[in-house]
Amino acid sequence: MASQLIVPMIRGYDFGIGAELNTGTPMSRVVEGERSTTEGSGGAIVNFALQRVHTTKELEQSLGIDVDLNLGCAAFGAGVSNRFSFAKNSKIQSSSLFMTITINMNLASMSIDEPVLTTPDASTLVDNPLVFAQRFGNMFVRGVGRGGLFVGVLRIETSSSEEAQSMSDDLSGSYGLFSGDAQTKLSNVQKSHQSDLSYLMYHEGGPVDLEVKHPDDPIEMLNNASLFIQSFHERPDEVAVPYDAVLAPITMARGPLPPNAADIQHAQDVLIFCSRQRSVLLDQLNLLQYIVDNPSRFDFSNGSDRQAIGAAATAKQTDVDLVADCASQAMNSPSQAALPAVFATQHGTRFPMTEMPDPLPLAKTGEPVVTAPPVPTSPPVQVHASDMGIKLAPRPGMILGP
Known part of the structure; x- marks a missing residue:
């Protein structure tokens, strides 16, 4: 049986809800237990990255749907359709330069400390593996992470790999905290190389009015990323969403154990x-x-x-x-x-x-x-x-x- 894994949040997930490992589909509630946060976790963890991507797999890693980070349901399950559509629509290929801005905002998460198989149906159906699996699956939602995710993909048309590398060197490390220097460098790169630029944006949480108004203006992407971070600084509880869930095997819960298949x-x-x-x-x-x-x-x-x-x-x-x-x-x-x-x-x-x-x-x-x-x-x-x-x-x- 698989160990714990983190998957994108799916509608219907809640603490103790059963799930099917291969699809991530939410099932009936199977586990109970008190929930708590880790002591001293009242702050926020901010992960910011600017990097060049060469393959769809690298973009999937930024979106949290890469198979090396999760198991199968995180790559094909129902909860990742929006993230996968974004990766597919980005059309990563080697004849253009692609760079991503990724921001992960992680607020204090909660989890079930001592999961117990106490629901009446779960206890009585353990000896009937087929019905048990159909009703409860083989995993359960143990924890829920709150915060937000922002991914922007910048596409720059280049004529050669040397030009792509030169532009990548000019841009990498220049963004800092979205300073004026970052915007100046981006404008200078666009003018000096006379290249077509465009961008796509995806976010979970943050301001509800973030949108792509001018897809050929990458400065807008920087501004949106800055507004995303600012919203969590000013009103975190208002803009945060449950954007990932921790699935754990039902065998972890105290009580009769379901079979391994x-x-x-x-x-x-x-x-x-x-x-x-x-x-x-x-x-x-x-x-x-x-x-x-x-x-x-x-x-x-x-x-x-x-x-x-x-x-x-x-x-x-x-x-x-x-x-x-x-x-x-x-x-x-x-x-x-x-x-x-x-x-x-x-x-x-x-x-x-x-x-x-x-x-x-x-x-x-x-x-x-x-x-x-x-x-x-x-x-x-x-x-x-x-x-x-x-x-x-x-x-x-x-x-x-x-």
Whole structure:
């Protein structure tokens, strides 16, 4: 069974509410116990970061939905649809410069110190694993974090990796506490390099009237970030929201223990692998689509032609959809979880549909386009009995552990 994990807040979560690990879906209340905050935690923790991002995975880390930070439900579950949509709409790819401003405001959180399985239904249904899991899941909400999250993505069109690095060096470390010098440097970079700039913004908590009015004005993003921090300084209780939850295994609670199921762990392995696949596939798709949408920036004479690039982009979108369907099956039917290649065969297709075109066309600067990392072909997961066609038939009272 998984250990505790932090996931984005989902509507329906509250202290003691059960949850299903693979989907994060809130279930019935399963645990009771007194709640408290850590002694001496009345202040706030502020995390501020300005950094360059090269891949969708790095942006997902800023949003708290990276699979290396959480388990499967934090990457594919119902509570991350807005964060994932923002990461997808940012269209990270290697031919442009992307920088992020990330602000985490963490106020004092509360958690259940001594969880107890005391609800009548939970105690009486422990011996019926199927009904217990359908009603309560296998995790429960132990803690809730309050505060806010702000992520701004700045996109700068560049003509070469040297220019991108130069602009990155000019900008990195210049923001400080959103001083006038930061705005001056940003304006100077834009003028000196004559580059197109745009930005996207995502926030949970903070002022309700933060909005993108001028997406081509990055100074507006700095101002919004400053207003976000200022709101927590002036009225933290008013602008804070429950934006993450701590899920803990129900087995942690005192009382009769629910069974461990091997299928749950196998489904988690599949979800983790699918999440890693999706991040890499999105990088590849974004790069191919960028070439298709901007043919004037590339020389196709010594590389794959535009038609081949377009066909590869379509195939990569099919791969992204298949990985999502594969993850959906793992969440909805853990016993039927299968890795993408096996899942594709079961549905009369193959995975991946195509490899990245090689060589890619050159940017008109004469510099080769940097390709996204290749999709891994073998997952770092354990072999499961179901993958070998072995069916485990549990006896009454038998617990199948990982």
